[in-house]
Amino acid sequence: MVEKRKLICISCPVGCELTVTLDGDNILEVEDNACKLGLDYAQQEIFDPKRMVATSVKVKNGFHPLVPVYTEHPIPKPMIKDVLAEVRKVEIEAPVDFNQIVIENVLDTGVNIIASRNMPKV
Amino acid sequence: MLLKNTYDVVIIGSGPGGLAAAVEAKKEGAQDVLVIERDVELGGILLQCIHNGFGLEIFNEDLPGPSYAQRYIDESLALGVETLLDTIVLEVTPGRKIYASSKKYGFVEINARAIVLAMGCRERTRAMIRIPGMRPAGVFTAGTAQRFVNVEGIMPGNKFVILGSGDIGMIMARRLTFEGAKVERVLEILPYLSGLTRNYVQCLQDFDIPLQFQHTVKFIHGKKRVEAVEIAAVDENWNFIPGTEELIPCDTLLLSVGLIPENELSRKVGVELDPITGGPYVDESRQTNVPGIFAAGNVVHVYDLADWVTLAGYEAGKGAAKFAMALRAKETAHIPVNAGKNVHHVVPQSINKYVLEQDEIELQLRVLKPIEDRSVIEVHDGNHQIVRRVVRYVRPGEMNTIKLKPRHFADVEKASSLTVDVSPR
Numbered sequence: 001m002v003e004k005r006k007l008i009c010i011s012c013p014v015g016c017e018l019t020v021t022l023d024g025d026n027i028l029e030v031e032d033n034a035c036k037l038g039l040d041y042a043q044q045e046i047f048d049p050k051r052m053v054a055t056s057v058k059v060k061n062g063f064h065p066l067v068p069v070y071t072e073h074p075i076p077k078p079m080i081k082d083v084l085a086e087v088r089k090v091e092i093e094a095p096v097d098f099n100q101i102v103i104e105n106v107l108d109t110g111v112n113i114i115a116s117r118n119m120p121k122v
Numbered sequence: 123m124l125l126k127n128t129y130d131v132v133i134i135g136s137g138p139g140g141l142a143a144a145v146e147a148k149k150e151g152a153q154d155v156l157v158i159e160r161d162v163e164l165g166g167i168l169l170q171c172i173h174n175g176f177g178l179e180i181f182n183e184d185l186p187g188p189s190y191a192q193r194y195i196d197e198s199l200a201l202g203v204e205t206l207l208d209t210i211v212l213e214v215t216p217g218r219k220i221y222a223s224s225k226k227y228g229f230v231e232i233n234a235r236a237i238v239l240a241m242g243c244r245e246r247t248r249a250m251i252r253i254p255g256m257r258p259a260g261v262f263t264a265g266t267a268q269r270f271v272n273v274e275g276i277m278p279g280n281k282f283v284i285l286g287s288g289d290i291g292m293i294m295a296r297r298l299t300f301e302g303a304k305v306e307r308v309l310e311i312l313p314y315l316s317g318l319t320r321n322y323v324q325c326l327q328d329f330d331i332p333l334q335f336q337h338t339v340k341f342i343h344g345k346k347r348v349e350a351v352e353i354a355a356v357d358e359n360w361n362f363i364p365g366t367e368e369l370i371p372c373d374t375l376l377l378s379v380g381l382i383p384e385n386e387l388s389r390k391v392g393v394e395l396d397p398i399t400g401g402p403y404v405d406e407s408r409q410t411n412v413p414g415i416f417a418a419g420n421v422v423h424v425y426d427l428a429d430w431v432t433l434a435g436y437e438a439g440k441g442a443a444k445f446a447m448a449l450r451a452k453e454t455a456h457i458p459v460n461a462g463k464n465v466h467h468v469v470p471q472s473i474n475k476y477v478l479e480q481d482e483i484e485l486q487l488r489v490l491k492p493i494e495d496r497s498v499i500e501v502h503d504g505n506h507q508i509v510r511r512v513v514r515y516v517r518p519g520e521m522n523t524i525k526l527k528p529r530h531f532a533d534v535e536k537a538s539s540l541t542v543d544v545s546p547r
Binding site: 117 | 300
């Protein structure tokens with residue numbers, strides 16, 4: 001069955017409103033995308049939506065009580081809640097390095113959680 | 123670090139605009155570059171913007187705010203940019219003197235050949251949009267809540283209503299949801315989104331947070347703490363539509379209702395502000411109407427993307443460095459003329475080496491002690507004689523002169539200073 005779906009591309013700040021023509025597991029056409037990122041986005045968003053997740057973890061003896069962290073790559077959207085719960089369990093020790101791996105391969109997603117900045121020790 | 127008396131470029135603020143200006147000023151050739159920051163660390167508001175979405179334009183990467191800042195912090199420090207943290211600038215003068223109050227140095231006075239204003243912007247508050255109601259605790263600007271949650275690790279409430287569909291408001295809706303809070307509603311008085319569409323998708327739609335256009339807060343309820351907000355629909359003139367009122371129980375109201383360039387310092391120094399943008403009028407190099415004072419980023423007009431602020435910072439940094447270096451060249455253009463052996467004083471006291479075009483330069487001098495015999499007036503550069511003149515006698519009561527002629531100008535230009543001596547022949 002051929003159907004049309006509307007999506008807003010979040011690949012960049014432009015935010016194109018895409019019209020995707022879909023036949024079951026096949027994308028027949030993507031319209032109104034300003035660039036090719038829209039094609040990849042439509043494919044990804046319809047069959048396996050993913051998101052970047054940014055949050056923070058507690059840090060002991062740090063300049064601040066928290067250090068911001070994020071997923072090095074997008075993770076499956078349905079896993080956001082579980083990944084957040086996993087990150088919440090962690091408490092690390094200062095000093096923390098910029099891009100330091102905080103959780104390796106979080107919940108077998110193949111994605112590391114890394115520190116967004118350095119956090120000096122007090 | 124020892125604070126210098128004079129810097130080529132001083133930048134006020136270390137957000138994306140300030141750091142970009144610092145990096146570019148250094149690359150353009152400015153020698154002494156100082157960034158003054160009122161917080162205890164560099165990075166500005168980027169540090170509390172822990173969400174990703176930064177760097178797509180400049181690095182072609184999807185970075186969180188702190189990572190984006192870290193790259194510029196690391197780069198500016200590697201280039202030798204100096205920093206003065208925990209310091210608030212009190213005043214800037216048209217002569218480009220900066221008065222500041224510093225935790226470490228106390229009251230400081232710094233001279234700048236060029237200044238970049240990069241103070242960013244402030245959030246509009248409840249008072250500025252006049253929301254009626256009680257005045258309980260629990261009403262915050264979205265940015266303040268962002269600082270609490272992301273940097274201090276404090277949750278400002280449990281049940282939220284967010285007024286305004288600006289980017290910070292939508293991003294906070296998602297962030298608070300991540301931290302276990304309930305965001306009941308996002309309200310927007312306009313019939314369209316104030317922020318980016320991608321933020322509507324990934325911050326509100328992804329988490330089923332309802333957004334209502336043409337709705338606003340009519341009344342804030344609660345004695346000590348917010349207990350509920352009464353909302354209502356508005357018409358195109360922003361008048362409430364009777365009968366559309368709804369009471370939403372909540373303990374916190376966040377405001378994401380616009381940003382205003384922060385220009386207290388600019389105003390004081392006489393920088394002309396555009397009433398439309400709220401920021402300074404600038405030319406293509408981001409120079410304001412006050413010579414040597416540049417401005418870039420949200421202090422000029424409010425941007426949607428930090429990447430664009432960085433680009434504006436580059437322009438201002440480049441302009442400021444060029445201005446500073448031209449000034450520095452002028453300052454070093456003057457060769458001092460010193461009174462040497464048996465000379466009381468010489469006029470002129472200096473010679474501008476870039477204007478050695480006239481026929482001759484007459485130096486006028488007075489001696490300290492008389493020599494009642496043939497005497498030599500000599501001009502030298504410390505090592506070599508440039509010109510000498512023999513006179514029958516010298517007396518303090520009678521002024522003497524000696525001329526530098528075009529044939530001496532090549533030697534004058536090479537000299538770091540000139541000295542006039544008078545001695546018996």
